[in-house]
Amino acid sequence: MTDVTLKERINESEETKREFAQEELILDISEEIWALLESQGVTKVEIAEKLNKSQAYISQILNGSRNMTLRTLSDIAFALNCRAQIKLCETVHQWEAVEKDDYYNIRVGEVRHIYRSNDGANSDVGTLDWTTTERLSLAL
Amino acid sequence: MPLYYEGAKLTIEWSDDAKSSLEDSEALVPPNKSACKRQLDALTKRLGDKGSLRSPDQFRNEDEQIYAIKTRCGLRAYGWFHTKRRAVFVISHYIFKTWKKMKKIDRDRATNNRVTYEAKEND
Numbered sequence: 001m002t003d004v005t006l007k008e009r010i011n012e013s014e015e016t017k018r019e020f021a022q023e024e025l026i027l028d029i030s031e032e033i034w035a036l037l038e039s040q041g042v043t044k045v046e047i048a049e050k051l052n053k054s055q056a057y058i059s060q061i062l063n064g065s066r067n068m069t070l071r072t073l074s075d076i077a078f079a080l081n082c083r084a085q086i087k088l089c090e091t092v093h094q095w096e097a098v099e100k101d102d103y104y105n106i107r108v109g110e111v112r113h114i115y116r117s118n119d120g121a122n123s124d125v126g127t128l129d130w131t132t133t134e135r136l137s138l139a140l
Numbered sequence: 141m142p143l144y145y146e147g148a149k150l151t152i153e154w155s156d157d158a159k160s161s162l163e164d165s166e167a168l169v170p171p172n173k174s175a176c177k178r179q180l181d182a183l184t185k186r187l188g189d190k191g192s193l194r195s196p197d198q199f200r201n202e203d204e205q206i207y208a209i210k211t212r213c214g215l216r217a218y219g220w221f222h223t224k225r226r227a228v229f230v231i232s233h234y235i236f237k238t239w240k241k242m243k244k245i246d247r248d249r250a251t252n253n254r255v256t257y258e259a260k261e262n263d
Contacts, residue, residue: 004159005143005144005145006144006145006152006181006184006185006188007145009181010178010181010185016178019174019175019177019178020178020181020182022175022178023175023178023179023181023182024182024185024186026179026182027179027182027183027186030195031186031190031193031194031195034194034195035194038194059197062195062197063195063197063198063211063212064179064212065212
């Protein structure tokens with residue numbers, strides 16, 4: 001029996017792909033918030049105090065065990081002197097990269113790889129058979 | 141060595157103990173918390189893509205260079221960064237637990253898996 005890979009686990013069914021997309025979004029947002037907390041030297045306790053919430057509440061928000069509303073996200077961003085910019089965009093996967101510094105830009109209907117060289121220039125290197133979904137990205 | 145995920149920054153590999161322990165631990169996840177299996181996938185993928193996870197609640201150095209990838213439901217992966225091959229993280233084993241601290245039995249299991257893994261590499 002061969003070992004299953006992460007990609008195969010995620011692509012096992014539409015349900016696993018859908019649940020993965022949810023978890024990936026939650027993780028993207030929480031990691032973005034963690035990055036901001038780190039860069040501003042703000043602790044989880046301090047952000048909890050700023051929002052008048054408990055530390056446990058913030059932990060639950062950041063690990064996905066409690067749903068974060070857009071209002072809460074806005075409040076966190078506001079407390080960190082930022083604003084959340086949200087846009088729906090086409091899926092971008094990095095997991096088919098040939099080399100560590102490569103990445104692929106995968107588009108619905110026009111599946112293609114974009115290779116970025118070290119000087120930042122982009123060029124096509126091939127095509128992928130890949131099912132894509134729209135994905136929500138966030139930048140604080 | 142079994143390749144689990146080739147990320148942009150890290151290659152994730154499995155020890156011999158990983159596959160069976162994943163099956164065993166996932167069987168213990170309550171049906172109403174099955175989404176946390178995908179949370180584990182998302183954390184693992186991000187670790188591979190970014191090289192680290194910022195949240196100390198979800199990724200931490202437990203002891204003796206054994207790291208834990210932690211989900212909200214208790215599903216966890218233990219592993220280590222390969223010291224000889226750059227940009228490789230090896231998953232030792234998975235567990236489902238409701239307690240907070242890493243138990244000695246898991247530390248010993250990860251350490252043993254590491255010894256076995258490195259011995260196989262040297263063969």
